[in-house]
Amino acid sequence: EVQLVQSGAEVKKPGDSLKISCEVSGYSFTIYWIAWVRQMPGKGLELMGVINPGDSNTIYSPSFQGQVTMSVDKSIDTAHLQWSSLKASDTAMYYCGRLWPTSIDTYYIDYWGQGTLVTVSS
């Protein structure tokens, strides 16, 4: 059974650093790209970027370039999303998802993590 299990909710202060995780099971981690998706309170879904666990190739959406860092640890089948200096506007739910390929350049998210709520408040 494919599962993506995310780390627990976090409450941080502006300026803090943070690293959240997404541990996968039930499939070969290095074969499928992982997506990170932000959902701000009461809002829709935004793709932050994607990462290839096999070679750590990353593509960030323009709004998130330089704001976050995606990484993987292949030894524990886990993807990470990190911030070096959080802002109040980073308060949101963050989801990871597995990208399923339908062709060489088309992928949709077929499985989602349960989400990690990040709250940034002074």
Place this chain on the structure above:
Amino acid sequence: EVVMTQSPDTLSVSPGERATLSCRASQSIRSNLAWYQQKPGQAPRLLIYGATVRAAGIPTRFSGSGSGTEFTLTISSLQSADFAVYYCHQYNNWPPRAFGQGTKVEIK
């Protein structure tokens, strides 16, 4: 950059009635469209991919249609479990950035 626009923003439907949700792409995305359902406090769940293919375990009352720029998600007879927010998502471009803004299906 492809922009996805869903309509309406909110759909009020009585249980047992049909619900029709629309999604429009700003340029052709062929059939590279997925639909997701999101209930409060839950992660999105894949309903439809390839514009028309139901994902595993999805009830037959959910159906998708369309190609190019116009797409529709139809729920043939709404059940209480179907009241949720529905998002379309294009994956014709890499990476697949564009989600629609969502349609909330609420009880009438």
